[in-house]
Amino acid sequence: MLKFLLAILPLISIMFMIFVLKKSSIFTGIVACFLTAAIALSPFFHSSIFDLTEPIMKSSLTTSVIAYILFFGIFLFHLMDKAGAIDGIASSITKATDDKIFQILILALGLSPLIESVSGFGLAVIVIAPLLIALGFSPMKSSLIALISLCIIPWGTLAMGTIIGATLGNVDLDKMGMGSAIMCLPIYIYYALLVVYIGVGFRALKKRLFTVLFVGFILGASVWVCNRFVSVELAGLFGSLTVISVFF
Template sequence: MNLIIALLPFICIFVLLFVFKQTSLRSGLLSYIVTLLIILVYPSYHITVESTLHASFKGFLISFVAAYVLFFGILFFHLINNTGGIRAIASFLSEVTTDQILQVILLVIGLSPLLESTSGFGIAFMIVAPILIALGFSPMKAASIGLVSLLAVPWGALSTGTVIGAQIGGIPLQELGTGTAIISIPVFIYFLLIAVYLAGGKDAIKYRWKEILLLSVIFSISIFLFNAFVSVELAGVLSSLVTSSIGLLVIKIKNSSSLKMINETVIETSVSENNGTNLNIIKVMSPYLILTLLIFISRLIPSIKKFLESHFVIELPSFSFSLALLYSPGFWLFITCLYTIFIFKISKSIIWSSLKISIKQWVPFVISTTAFVAISQLMTTANMTFAIANAAGLIFGSMFIFVSPFIGGIGGFLTGSNTGSNAMFTQLQVETAKKTGLPLNLIASIQNTSSSHSTMASPSRIMLGASLCGIESEENRLLKKMSIIVLGAILLIIILSVGFLVFDFWF
């Protein structure tokens, strides 16, 4: 009975999302209320009101770490978009080659990871899918390929979800980021293969297998190296820039007839329909480069890093919470927003409209994420997580390695958010790892990887995709297709994770 009661918050979330078709916001809040009722009424999990308030407020503090970054990430996107910058980048990528398969490869492994890494929130899909339709793909293909392009979710919004996972699981951020990158390597190759298959079938894979292999391997190696030796927060941005650059170079070499067009595009480039002026592609990319440079400097120069980590720090020892406001990627996104406003001479009206829409998108995220994290904290404080982990340990033992990816996958599928999934399940995964003797950082990395890559099949993402591409009547078909694709990714994660465990090949 105790186990069933302990599982009720998760059951409640599932039922609200899928049976009653509620939003993540409502599901999170209602499930939080259910959790409160359990710990206040059920004797085995009863805790004091003071402990309840403490755990709930700690949930808010943990969520604020992600919210601080995400707000400026969303604002940055809208500022760039309202200046015509996104259209300029899209125009540039679509003009460098007339080969649709190469265009898909550049979008999936280049532009989409860049947009997702800086802005998060699935914004990359909202840009890539319309571009694909403009390039001549059917709405169903555009929606499917656009969703598959969300392969950089672990590093979305400068890795906010991964940061949350590291904090909740007590795993060093660098270890979690690097572990996620290692486990994701075959998944990156798989997703790019799927994207090309969706675009042109088996023949497209046969014809472009060299480019697929080259760029997916470059992206994989880059994201591993940047996580391990530079910065987890910057890994997605840097990897996408490296991969995009090499992809463009490959196109130049293979398609010399388009070399003149590419050079002219780089030097002159793309037209902004929004303000009626020509936007130089270097100018458009400069905010991304500035953001990368600023965070790079803040992480790699010891004196600057020490200063940023020790000034303007929010510290609440009683909650084991500390946030260096200047060291956080959120601060550098704020500076980048100011730079973007200045360099593009953005009007007050556009700034105001960008702020309004950013707040409208940001507030539900903060509330729902806080609810999910608070549920996790309350369950841990009331020993509900311990009860579930203990039962899982007894039932599965070391075989839990087969179950862990499905738990992460369910979290990503349910919430449509790596942050939300990590908030719900990281503590459970880590506690179960302790019970079964499995490596904590391996299980935490499995959770982070599987939950991130499952978000592309989330009902909320599918609904958005069907609506954006005008295929509402085919929403179920799209959900089925993406669910099968994600299941393939989960199986790859299981195979790789079991291999690491069997051969004792894990750092």
């Protein structure tokens, strides 16, 4: 039991520093890293400092790759902002429909999964949240909707996580993709309800309930169809493009 408590201590420390002490993610990560190393070197786990060399190198390389991708994602956001692309996209959506529910669903279940499927690593948040703010939603609502919109996770970065999971588990990729799609179908419907509820409230959601349910179903069904008949890698891209096409 003591070993178990020590093993989860780094995770608890991360949550405590971020949510209670309100420390930055960089500070939290550094502290958690040193804490993990100290626990591993303690008499309870009997590790030597040489045992830590490989995991530290691997985690550093992984962090470098993610930082590299995020850097250019943030750079892309600032480039779009300076070029007026964010206001332009928001204006195009406004011209297409002034319905707040449609605007939310287009971005949260259409554009965001599209970006996440191609890029991954949560970069869709950097684009979606400013677009929602430009459309008149509060920063808090925009942030929540943008975070929830990262719903295409099994097919993010062209289904890299699903491919790796199927390979490590020695599971057929097509079966893994179709199984994930079936499990995600009710989740997409729930996310559609949730983002609309956050954006416009329960009364407006109740009036357009069938439309919201239909959009969530369309995303899930189109993802399954692509997994079944086309490609697991393209399923997220196909599903998001289907939702956007249905709207426009």
